[in-house]
Amino acid sequence: MGFHTFPLERAGALDDPSRYRFCSREELLELLDPAPVDHALDIGSGTGFFAAEVAPFVGTLSCLDLQPGMHRAxxxxxxxxxxxxxxxVVSALPFHDDVFDRAFSVDTHHEYYSPAAMEELARTIRPGGGLVTVDWSADGTGDDGPPxxxxxxxxxxxxxxxxxxxxVVERRERPETVAIDARR
Ligand SMILES: C[S@@+](CC[C@H](N)C(=O)[O-])C[C@H]1O[C@@H](n2cnc3c(N)ncnc32)[C@H](O)[C@@H]1O
Incomplete structure (x- = not known):
């Protein structure tokens, strides 16, 4: 099951540009392959740090977060x-079946993961659509990110x-993070 939720009191840290050390706009867009994307989902969008980078390249971007304070930010x-x-919440997505061409999460999979959450993503991403997961890796050093x-x-x-x-069509392992490209 997922681990603790990133606290709203630390929302400011999500806007720290040093985070691009671990995932850049360019890598995320390349993984998302957004040219033909009509509707995308940012799973656990927080303050919109990565949503703001992806939005110009897709038709509609739905940003889901369980904390209204993150959306206010x-x-x-x-x-x-x-x-x-x-x-x-990801485990009860308020969307119809097959509505997303792409979904992505950055540094969030470890917070939301549950079998029910994955089933909801499989339900709402259309057949052939993509799910990009970038997250802190248990094989990392632990010098940055969650324990x-x-x-x-x-x-x-x-x-x-x-x-x-x-x-899973691609799995990229790095010193502290992992990036996985999957298709439904
Ligand atoms: C570490 S922050 C990352 C935010 C954003 N993805 C980024 O990289 O800037 C994780 C976010 O996911 C949200 N979150 C965690 N579990 C969630 C769940 N089950 N459903 C929806 N949002 C969730 C938290 O509220 C938090 O805003």
Whole structure:
């Protein structure tokens, strides 16, 4: 099951540009392959740090977060017209079946993971659609990010995705993080 939720009191840390050390806009967009994307989902969007980078490249971007305060922080920064802020949890997504061409999460999978959450992602991402997961790795050093005990290893994340019916097409392991591209 997922681990502790990133606290609202630390929301400011999510806007620290040094985070691009671990995942850049360019890598995220390359993984998302957004050229034909009509509707995308940012899973656990927080203050919109990565949503703001992806929004210009997709038709509509739905940003899901369980903490309304995170959405308020994004709104204060200014949300583009094609961004929809939705309060809810991944394990009970407030969306119809097959609505997303792409979904992505950055540094969040370890917080939301549960079999029910993965089933909901499989339900709402259309057949052939993509799910990009970038997260802290249990194989990392633990020098940055959450404690190692609160992370999943690359193999565990792959197994979680496959159990929900996703096909993993690429797995990138790095010193502290992992990036996984999966298709429904
Ligand atoms: C570490 S922050 C990362 C935010 C954003 N993805 C980023 O990289 O800047 C994790 C976010 O996921 C949200 N979150 C955690 N579990 C969630 C769940 N089950 N459903 C929806 N949002 C969740 C938290 O509220 C928090 O805003």
């Amino acid at each position: 994004y709104r204060r920064k200014g949300t583009p017209a094609n961004v929809h802020l939705v309060t809810g 190692l005990a609160e992370r999943y290893g690359p193999g565990e994340i792959v197994a979680q995705l496959e159990l929900a019916g996703f096909d």
